[in-house]
Amino acid sequence: MLLALVIVAFAAALACAVLPVRHAPAVTVTAAAATLGLVIALVPAAAHGTVAEVTYLRADAVSVTFLLATAFLYAAVAVYAVGYVRLEHGGDDRYARRFCVLFNLFAWSMLAAPLMSSLALLWIAVEVTTVVSALLVALEDTDAAAEAAWKYVLIASAGLGLALLGTIFAYYAGAQVLGEHFDLAFAPLIAAGARLPHAPVLLAFMLATLGYGTKVGLFPVHTWLPDAHSEAATPVSALLSGALLATSFYAVARFYQVAVATIGSAIPRDTLLAFGVASLLLASLYVLGQRDVKRLLAYSSVEHMGILAIGVSFGSPVALAGVLLQVMAHAAAKGSAFMGAGVFRVKYRTKEMPAMRGGLEILPWSGPLFLLAVFALSALPPSGIFRSEFEIVAGGLASGHDAAAAVLVILVTVAFFGLTASATSMLLTRPARSLGAAAAVERGEPSAWMVIPVLAGVAVLVVLGVHPPGELTMLIARGAAQLGGSP
Amino acid sequence: MDPAPGVLSGVANALAALMLLLEFGMLRQALIRDQVRLYATQSALISVLAVVIAADRGLPDLYALAVLSAALKVVAVPYVLRRLLPGSVMAREESSGVAGSYTLSPASAVLASIAAAAFGFFCLGSLHLGNTGGLAIAGAMIFVAFGLMIIRRDVASQAIGFFSLENAISLTALVVAAGLPLILETAFLFDLLVAVVVFGMLIRAHHAKARSLSTADLTRLRG
Numbered sequence: 001m002l003l004a005l006v007i008v009a010f011a012a013a014l015a016c017a018v019l020p021v022r023h024a025p026a027v028t029v030t031a032a033a034a035t036l037g038l039v040i041a042l043v044p045a046a047a048h049g050t051v052a053e054v055t056y057l058r059a060d061a062v063s064v065t066f067l068l069a070t071a072f073l074y075a076a077v078a079v080y081a082v083g084y085v086r087l088e089h090g091g092d093d094r095y096a097r098r099f100c101v102l103f104n105l106f107a108w109s110m111l112a113a114p115l116m117s118s119l120a121l122l123w124i125a126v127e128v129t130t131v132v133s134a135l136l137v138a139l140e141d142t143d144a145a146a147e148a149a150w151k152y153v154l155i156a157s158a159g160l161g162l163a164l165l166g167t168i169f170a171y172y173a174g175a176q177v178l179g180e181h182f183d184l185a186f187a188p189l190i191a192a193g194a195r196l197p198h199a200p201v202l203l204a205f206m207l208a209t210l211g212y213g214t215k216v217g218l219f220p221v222h223t224w225l226p227d228a229h230s231e232a233a234t235p236v237s238a239l240l241s242g243a244l245l246a247t248s249f250y251a252v253a254r255f256y257q258v259a260v261a262t263i264g265s266a267i268p269r270d271t272l273l274a275f276g277v278a279s280l281l282l283a284s285l286y287v288l289g290q291r292d293v294k295r296l297l298a299y300s301s302v303e304h305m306g307i308l309a310i311g312v313s314f315g316s317p318v319a320l321a322g323v324l325l326q327v328m329a330h331a332a333a334k335g336s337a338f339m340g341a342g343v344f345r346v347k348y349r350t351k352e353m354p355a356m357r358g359g360l361e362i363l364p365w366s367g368p369l370f371l372l373a374v375f376a377l378s379a380l381p382p383s384g385i386f387r388s389e390f391e392i393v394a395g396g397l398a399s400g401h402d403a404a405a406a407v408l409v410i411l412v413t414v415a416f417f418g419l420t421a422s423a424t425s426m427l428l429t430r431p432a433r434s435l436g437a438a439a440a441v442e443r444g445e446p447s448a449w450m451v452i453p454v455l456a457g458v459a460v461l462v463v464l465g466v467h468p469p470g471e472l473t474m475l476i477a478r479g480a481a482q483l484g485g486s487p
Numbered sequence: 488m489d490p491a492p493g494v495l496s497g498v499a500n501a502l503a504a505l506m507l508l509l510e511f512g513m514l515r516q517a518l519i520r521d522q523v524r525l526y527a528t529q530s531a532l533i534s535v536l537a538v539v540i541a542a543d544r545g546l547p548d549l550y551a552l553a554v555l556s557a558a559l560k561v562v563a564v565p566y567v568l569r570r571l572l573p574g575s576v577m578a579r580e581e582s583s584g585v586a587g588s589y590t591l592s593p594a595s596a597v598l599a600s601i602a603a604a605a606f607g608f609f610c611l612g613s614l615h616l617g618n619t620g621g622l623a624i625a626g627a628m629i630f631v632a633f634g635l636m637i638i639r640r641d642v643a644s645q646a647i648g649f650f651s652l653e654n655a656i657s658l659t660a661l662v663v664a665a666g667l668p669l670i671l672e673t674a675f676l677f678d679l680l681v682a683v684v685v686f687g688m689l690i691r692a693h694h695a696k697a698r699s700l701s702t703a704d705l706t707r708l709r710g
Binding site for chain 1: 614616617629633636642645646649652653656659660663664666667668670671674675678681682685686688689692693695696697702705
């Protein structure tokens with residue numbers, strides 16, 4: 001099943017490259033749906049143990065949690081992209097083909113990363129996500145997209161250079177205990193944790209946190225993120241924000257496990273706490289002053305990645321369960337919000353929020369759904385993010401991190417004001433008819449393809465918030481225990 | 488005091504020091520094609536170093552790695568870069584914004600890089616892991632490569648800076664992780680090739696939009 005997971009998206013990319021372009025959307029949607037089905041089928045097995053079928057492929061509760069987030073977004077965005085590409089690039093077969101090939105390759109690399117048993121292959125998968133997604137950003141063929149793509153590929157690759165250095169030091173540490181032919185598999189590394197030399201493991205963790213943290217969007221190495229998210233096509237922004245950042249965070253989490261097993265939890269937790277609080281502080285303040293809706297959502301991503309880092313730093317099982325739930329809920333919420341914002345962009349032909357008015361009246365479905373997605377992102381109940389952040393704060397208080405938990409609550413509240421004030425100005429205002437006929441925007445949805453996935457995302461958020469399925473709860477509990485240090 | 492290094496480890500340290508000098512050469516070089524040549528030379532030294540370490544420590548995998556690495560970094564990467572860089576730019580580099588792309592004056596740039604190199608040298612050297620001398624030089628090279636990416640304000644030099652950063656990391660891998668399985672090393676190299684192609688395509692895209700390789704005008708997006 002793991003092999004099938006790695007093959008499907010890659011095969012879809014190849015098929016999109018060779019088949020007539022009119023079949024590409026169907027191929028993409030089918031592959032994405034099949035991938036989601038495969039990942040869901042993996043949940044019961046991963047909730048009870050580790051799945052390892054082929055050399056170098058492995059899935060446990062932590063990796064399947066991240067896979068669920070990516071596979072859901074892959075499926076939702078694949079459907080959304082059918083409408084988006086038709087509306088924005090209708091008739092441009094060259095664009096459609098390139099988009100579908102790169103889109104499937106991007107999903108493939110993000111699905112492959114959590115399935116890798118070796119830290120070296122994990123690094124390679126994350127590097128592939130970078131180069132493929134940079135091409136997807138540049139595909140927009142505007143001056144701004146070329147600028148954003150260059151900044152993204154250079155900053156992220158330099159960051160990944162540091163992560164590779166960290167990976168090499170992890171090998172050095174492992175080879176001292178496990179022998180020269182050690183292939184950097186992280187499970188034996190964690191198991192041998194107590195016997196590993198401390199200095200190289202600490203160095204590996206620090207380099208990996210800063211290096212992969214560049215792709216997670218942690219302050220101060222987040223600078224590529226708002227640009228790439230705002231200049232990419234909306235389906236790409238949704239995948240970047242909801243799935244790519246989490247995939248990179250997964251890599252940080254694996255190094256965190258190794259570090260905790262070797263040098264104890266104090267330094268790794270303090271490191272993540274510092275990165276997390278700084279990212280959350282920066283993002284919540286930037287969210288307040290944004291005019292560009294995609295940039296607003298991009299800073300909200302920095303905020304949520306900060307929350308993930310803080311959650312891991314709390315270390316208690318409740319907080320870690322909250323982190324894993326947050327990975328899935330954030331994917332659904334941010335994906336839905338970006339897809340909703342994309343409908344606004346198509347309708348109003350701008351990304352500037354002050355120019356988008358009367359959304360609830362003009363977009364009868366996308367307007368309310370976007371509002372719900374933003375409320376969910378702001379952690380209002382009954383969304384999954386309310387549950388996950390509640391768990392993280394409760395875990396923080398239970399483990400004696402009162403001050404950090406209080407800071408988290410205050411900064412999340414600041415971000416809440418920024419997000420909801422912007423969203424309400426887009427939605428609950430009167431349409432701009434008074435400004436003259438030229439500015440008037442007609443009522444109606446541009447495409448049903450662009451509504452259904454947002455609806456699905458909001459539904460998932462409610463399910464995660466109100467009553468997550470039993471198997472999923474078990475998966476999260478097991479994943480939290482693994483992150484917390486049990487085998 | 489540490490014992491004096493043997494002949495082979497002395498050769499290894501000398502090769503690493505030569506690579507660091509070439510890194511400074513790339514920092515100062517005004518023409519893209521010369522930067523690519525320096526990069527190819529530096530990559531060739533990596534392969535020689537791999538052979539030296541293979542002979543020293545009896546690791547046959549490293550011979551294969553040396554051949555693969557030479558095929559890729561000495562032949563394929565420079566070839567791909569020359570093919571992907573717009574020909575008109577290579578012909579008229581004075582106007583393409585590469586020669587004068589310093590954010591600092593050349594003297595300050597070199598002084599800053601020497602300071603960065605010294606910092607990297609002592610940081611990694613103080614860890615005493617594996618071959619301490621080689622690791623310290625790799626640390627210096629990493630910092631100079633970052634300096635190259637920061638100081639030069641044109642996309643070609645920044646890309647070369649990234650590729651030479653990868654060379655510095657390869658050097659680190661050779662001195663502290665020589666036993667890394669060949670299959671992983673091969674995967675790293677393949678990944679580098681993909682990255683080179685993508686960097687080349689993005690450089691083309693940048694040149695098509697900005698009519699120059701300079702990044703001085705990339706100021707619209709500010710994080």
